[in-house]
Amino acid sequence: MVNTRLRSNIFALYLVQGLNYVVSFVTFPFLIVQLGGEGFGAMNFAFACIQYGVLLTDFGFNLSAVRDVAQVRDDPAAAARIFWRVTLAKVLLMLVSSLVLLVLTFSLESWRAHADVFLWTQLYIVSSVLFPIWYFQGFEKLQLASGLMVFARALTLGFLLLWVSGPQDVVLAVILQATPQILAGVLWWFTGWGVARPAWVAVQFGELKDALRASWPFFLSAISTSLYTTSTTVLLGMFSVPLQVGLFAAASKLVYIAQGLIGPFVQATYPRIAQYAVNDKAAALKLIRKAFFLQGGVGLAMTLALAMMLPLFTPLSVSVFGESAGISKAFLALSHSQEIMYWFAPVILLGALSYVFGQQTLLVFGLERYFSRVLVAAGLLNVGLMCVLVPNSVNAGVRAAQSVLLVEAFIVLAFWWRARQVTREIKHGIEQGAM
Template sequence: MPLSTAADKSVLKSNAIWLYAMMGLNYVIPAAMLPFLVRVLGVEQYGLIAFAQAIGQYFVIATDYGFNYSGTRAVAQSRDDKDEVSRIFWTLTTVKLVLLFFGAFVMGGMIAFIPRMRANMGIYIVTYLGVIGSAVFPTWLFQGVERMRSISIISGLAKLSSAAMILLFVRNHDDSLLAAFLLSCGLLLAGVIGMIVALIQHVNWFTLPTRGDIYGALRDGRHLFLTTAAVSLYSNTNVFLVGVLGGDAQAGYFSLADKLIRAITGLVAPIIQASYPRVIRLVSESKDLALLFIRKLMFWFMAVGLVGGSLLFLLARPIALFSFGHNAIAVVPLLRCLSLFPGLAAMTYMLSTLVLIPFGFEKVQSRLLLSVGVLNVGVGFLLIPHYGALGGVLAMTAVEAVQMVGGTWLLSRGGISIARLLAMSVSRIDLATR
């Protein structure tokens, strides 16, 4: 039976709206806090927190292990079987908790043996609280059962509480540890509440996973884990590289530009995330239907990227002054260099999430992302020592373009021509797909 019924469209629309609400809070609240944190803490102390968060993000990726995709896919395929959903839930949760435990030992070792981290150990310790929150928040479960409303409300309330505490208690340059703690508390609170809601509404109480279940989860998630790890080589590593090679102040400037550009790019993420379970179901029914659905999104993303990039280039100065104040005027050239990034990132994210993964290209996608990630690190090492934060944003933009071209080429080799898809009329989508 076709999946494009009025009820299906209503669910997709509702999920996209709630994901927009969540993404809006996830990006708007931190973006709204940036001017306050920069003015109160200073760019250098803010850069220190951003550097710690960049390290924490590696642990988030490790504990996620690709389950936000493989877990969502597994739950979406078994959403009407509560026992099966519960088995998936407890298997993935057990694996994530074990990874979280080992991650804590690794973080402790880094603090003990790296002088720069040891000098600010408190900030790195409280940053790991955010890692815990991210690990226990079962985003993949809510996405798989297409209940994005729950994610949005929980995440939004936690972020608002964290922001309110920061505004009330962070007062001067010496409060950087408190600021880092309160930022992590928002993630931790969301994770705990999300776990409670999942237990009450969607799964049975604890079921001990078998060894086969655990091995199966690790096997299913490994290519997606490599994909997300590779993505971090260019989405997260640049903050780290700028901090190491350019210092905390340059890391602060880079992080300000990066957070703002990610907020703009994030405008399309709810549509992609809400569409992912739907594409999985469409592919199982008809690959042509899935491609038709994806084609419609492509045209929208291309238009938004063109208009948004042009506005960002022209309005970079007022945007920077409004967002961060005169203390961060150095962010203006960074934003202009990143004006192409939102459109490129939207297209690559869509190709990755809605085409490469659902159509079975996980292995080649992992190799592509690993390649561009390594390229990003290499370009970063060449540019950042000479240009600081500017070198970081130049590397970001170049690598995103390489990824889009590479993804399109891989799909064409697999029988899916993006150019041909865009040029075709709706009635002529007859691509040879795997």
């Protein structure tokens, strides 16, 4: 079932993910120390806000286009047409989102106060177009795309450590963190490493509209997801002080880093399950079942491990680095986020299961509309909970984490209920066909 190609993809992705985490564990405490709570909070507030531009530019193509490419990857002409159709659509969306964000930067007081930071974070929008990671994923060659990213991140890491020395360097920190994906994209366009650049195909305007129309449910899903991920940080920044934003960002970053360990398996299996869903439904169900046990087991283990390790952050940092060490301040900041992380930890398990029931089951079998409806309801639920729980709360970060946990639980239950029906119908159809 999981053949040599898929196993090598998964292994390479985890190897690259490990290297990525080495870089993250260096930069994360370093930036907390150098930028301070206020600077770190302002930077993460800008990152959270600019994600709306990235979401509009991506427009759900990271799911719809991956599925489409995976199903035609043996036909170079069809794959090339999808590539250029999606790329040109993303360029148009990039121009629109950049213009909107530019207007908002100078219109909203909370954004205008950090206008220079917000302007430079638009580099992330450019990078989302320049590096077509969705195309790599459709061909099941994500390890090569990730390899380019790690190479680019390692190249810029030294400059980050050398040049960022205080809160005044927030803009520089933003630029250096956006540079790796841009550099990786430039390298790919000039070399074609990993996946050959497709031949140019002239695309009609009607095809761009068709691509946007087909990806609309996926875009709606992505926007709705942002209402309980990035929007949580944005709402927290509106309702609370930057310190609470920084504490929440520190906790959520650690949890999402842990959850990211499941990402390579999802990225590797999603295009394969999508391909099986067309040609071999029985094989698709077997791979989904395997994903359930592997992702669920890893998610549960990481949730328990994180919860048990939390009390060790402060004494470990002090005993190893000393009370006056700068690096100890980073871990002490994490210790102040312990209560937030206790509420956040189960999100790792819930996220692993939502991938199985949602992306790896509902989407591959064409239930993107139900998928998007669930996420719309979840996003609205999170906004409502944030508006009720966070304002005037002295523990705003904790309330935000509680809101995210409730929303994630709702998503898993809704996805599981429909996925169970779908798999039963498919099994029944397979049995009827075998009779």
